[in-house]
Amino acid sequence: MLRVTGTILLAVGFLMLAGAWAITDPFANDANIGAGGLILLGRPAGAVGLVVLLVDGILRRRRHDA
Numbered sequence: 001m002l003r004v005t006g007t008i009l010l011a012v013g014f015l016m017l018a019g020a021w022a023i024t025d026p027f028a029n030d031a032n033i034g035a036g037g038l039i040l041l042g043r044p045a046g047a048v049g050l051v052v053l054l055v056d057g058i059l060r061r062r063r064h065d066a
Contacts, residue, residue: 002059006052013046 020038025031 002052002056006049006056009045009049009052011049013042013044013049016042016045 016038020035020042023031023038024035
């Protein structure tokens with residue numbers, strides 16, 4: 001369950017950052033505001049997803065070794 005949750009969060013974070021990169025326009029302020037919002041939400045989502053995946057890997061290794 002942790003692996004699926006971490007993967008989904010990591011994917012959502014990556015897609016948000018990719019979307020922010022795609023809509024960034026040096027001549028349109030509203031697009032840059034939207035991109036900033038995606039970045040503010042995408043980075044923590046991706047980071048939490050990565051941490052959850054690392055915790056899942058550590059827990060699986062400990063269960064396998066025991």
